[in-house]
Amino acid sequence: MTARAVVDDRSRGTALTLDKAVLRHLGAGGPRFTGYPTSEHFTADFSEADLTAALARSNASEHALSIYVHLPFCRHSCHHCARPSLTTQDTRRSESYLSRLDREMLLTSRHLDSTREVSRLHWGGGTPSFLTLNQMSDLVDRIDARFGLSNSHHRDYSIKVDPRDADVFTLRHLQALGFNRLSLSVLDLDVRVQHAINRYQPRVLTEQLIDEAHRLGFRSLGLELMHGLPGQTRESLAETLEQVLAMAPARLSLLPYSHRPAHFPPQRRIRAEELPSPDEQLAILDTALAMLADAGYVHIGMELFARGDDPLAKAQVQGQLSRGLAGYSALPSGDQLGLGVGALSRIGGIAARNPLALSDYAARLDAGHLPVAQGLVLSDDDHLRAYAIERLMCDMSLDLSLLDEEFGGDADRRHLAVALARLAPAERDGLLRRGDQYLKVTPVGRLLVHHLAEAFDARAGG
Template identity: 40%
Template sequence: MSAPTSRLTPASPITPAARTLDRDALTGFRALAGRIDGNGPRYTSYPTADRFHDGIGEADYRTALADSSRGASAPVLPTGSPLSLYVHVPFCENICYYCGCNKIITRDHGRSARYVDYLAREAAQVAQALGARRQVLQSHWGGGTPTFLDEDEMRRVMAALQEHFELSAYGEHSIEIDPRVVDDARMALLAELGFNRISLGVQDFDPEVQRAIHREQSVAQTRAVVDAARRLGMRSISMDLIYGLPHQDARRFAVTIERVLEMRPERLSVYSYAHLPHVFKPQRRIDEAALPAPAEKLEILVATIEKLSAAGYVYIGMDHFALPGDDLAVAQREGKLQRNFQGYSTHAGYDQVGLGVSAIGAVAGRYVQNARTLDDYYAALDAGRLPVIRGFHMSADDHLRREIIGALMCNGVLDSAALAARHGIDFAAAFATELADLERLAADGLVDCRPGRIEVTPLGRLLVRRVAMVFDRHLREDAARRRALAGEAANEAVAAPLVRYSRVV
């Protein structure tokens, strides 16, 4: 396999902001989080997936793939630049009540055999539309549970990918695994197939919490997988934890953190549980009365940040942590960190192809998402069509704002003077409203705004989503529409008595 093709060097390198999280920042976070850290996007994309619409379809995707091959992506990438690749495997044998992923609960492995055939067909169609066998510098299998596939099915998927793409030996190739269903033999297979990173779902080791979310997984099962990965020479182990689950409190979650630190994974994601039973039906089985109060949930997070920082982990941002020598931490120090649909990444600047039911791709300025049901996914491929059902075509303004949001969330600093020069704009005039909003965040200590530079403070890094939201034009337009509708309703309420009086007259 060949070495990766280099990306174009940015016109103006950006020096990352200071990365220290001190006690003052955590104290300020406790005081501010409840007031200003409400619900908001995670910005794994901009615009966010809730902006996708059905006006984007297969024809748009084929045009995007052709543009990618011609080097017409934005920001401009050289012709034939490497790709990122996401493969979605939706099957799970058991349901986890907290889960909001697109999944299919089944013990019928015949369903996955058919699915593998269709994945191979989609890969062939995408590769044909690209017109050349492109290098893949980053790949990720997610789910669902990718390890639901048996050995033969995994080999067939990987063979199809290798037939149509060049999976670089220098790249990151990761897979999400369930430690409850993976043994030493399966781990050896993953290494043989070329996976060099694994992501483990843990959530919490407390038995009562596990029973409440219908996911019972022992420390021993998890440690066995970690030990196998290290024996096999895998480059990185990532663990996912969730705080805000039923029966959790800071003291009990600290015990889980201790067990995790004994295994010392290279990366950690500590996600906030969002209880949305009206959206995700399995969450209706969770006892709302057992969920921690907002103040306790905040304390769990703060205590976790303190504990991980003391253990030597670098706070990457949002909910990600990494050891100093991990590629994520190195990319952050060098100002090369980026975001994609998997969160923070070292190789997010390339076009991303998504394969499988509900998979999302980002190619040549278009976001595309596949059909969300197996029937629709299969029907499209049977008809010779790529199974895209919705997406979004970015404007020049979207590209500009994505660059701004990415700089703030990844590097913690925006060189607005350099950005203005690259794009030929007057930054202060173009973003006057946003700068006014930032001044209010500056008063709370989240940002430091100077001419030509916006820097996220240590406190602001803990609330960086709130900083990024300032530059989200779509959110701003939504708010303006709500205000207009509220104004219309108020005007109608005031006018109503006059209307009734005029009718009487």
């Protein structure tokens, strides 16, 4: 393997050309555009009154309601972790947090029409499966009491599960509570890699859960893997992938590991020399992409792959894929309400974020206030750019004439001239093709579509 690798993308009948520039972009972090504007541009010049006005506007709209609940606890500390979380074995430590979540729901529900259907619910973290079964039941009861959960077959109620915290009883319990979709973190099945990231997870754990999830009828089961981890080689990842593909998940995420120990303290336990070399990282990615394509997985975008018959893949073909706080979905994002420390909301024409520090989150609630810390009231220009970014990231193309239809004649030229010019280097690098009235992301550009979307970020100079 040299600095460039050509991968036959059999699912699309094209070839990917991976090079070190792709790796550099993958490892660079940056916004993932689960919405626009991104949270680093929110300001403190945003009040509780701005949020409650937005909730009232949301009631008047006919938008579906999505709820995201952030649960920041983990039982284990993984060396590769880039998410702020609280590590403890003591589940009682989450009690006061759950009480505060309930207070946040109570305060919010005073402004939100509780007869609206909650079409999407997602618990993320941290590790939501950290909670005991009783705590999970209690939290679902409280959400139902404040907002009214849906029994519709079409609802999308998902939770992220750490296989080390869960067993078949957990899955049965989650199903009884109304969850119908699971995402399981695996990362890597090779014991040397697991040792290097302090995450011991025997294959049998994952297999048992997947068998049970399939038996119970959970839909669109997702597994998370990671590439670029310490100790990983093309052979070791191929072996992991072979075992994972035999488990037949409907969706598979292949997240890039981004080594930034200055930003993420747990990563200081990983020595840079343990990481695969750039050439080996390319070989690992090359191997994984070829195996996924051979197994019939479609590359949705960024790190996400899905079987061709999964609703995500179908929605993408039909131009109906959406992208919101919980990532890609086959349902419209609608108005999104985030609950919990650091949670984001995008609702009624605003974007807002709760405090990142647990103490600030608790203090706001204890004083009887909604815990909003920062936000923005979206301008017409923000709406146009949010639309352009979401369509680019979901459709892997952007029809500029549609922008004109949606936002008025020559919207693309009035608002996006700078953005389109900023995409010229990506076009030269083969990540994007540009016609008179369209942009089309190439197969290799799919890996980096969030970096292409940065060109539209006016608040970052786009």
